[in-house]
Amino acid sequence: MQRIKVARLIPILLAMLTSACVTVGKHDTHALQTLDFGPEETLRVCLLIDEGITETRARDLFQEVSDELALFDLNVEIPWVRPWKRPAFLMNGIIEEIALRPLEPPCDRLMAVVGRHVGDFLASWLAPEILGAVETNTHTRGYVVGKAVTLNQLLQNPSHVAVHESYHMLGCVHGHSLQACYPYILDLKRIARANREKGNDFFPGISLDRQPITSRETTGEILRAAIGRSM
């Protein structure tokens, strides 16, 4: 049973690893004004920073995320920022390395802020550039490119990308309107609060079939299984 479940993850993981981000859609201002997202919950995002990215730069990027998610009474905290070396040139290699890292307390999400080098500039002329991604098996780990150096990034600057990826961290998918995602965010906040009241202080991840994942260890198990079987 478990084996079948894990096998089902693989094609979707691969799809996730090869699809670029487009848009999560525009806000529905009427729905935003009429829905009550309170009370406040906290999402703790731990950051890994590549060479060429300062801690200040990374914190500033995620301040933009914090400002955006304040719309939903969701407070973003950065428990720590640690140095990290980009492990691969392309998205697949980057996201696999991050996906295999443990999600240690108190982190609810683990995001890397990737630096740029001259190869990125050259590659951006040859293929669509992937400026950020979040894995879809648990929606707990991902990355954003933290520095604008290419033409593509004039259109999608790093703070836009960080905000976009933050919606994926909440399980939102690409679409025309963000409205479809508001109920998910409400639900996640409700589950996060219920868990915390029972002593489990973890803002849940989200599985491929949109079920909440309520332990950090389980997110790691799911990702190790999915990546191990795709190699």
Ligand SMILES: [Zn+2]
């Ligand atoms: Zn996207």
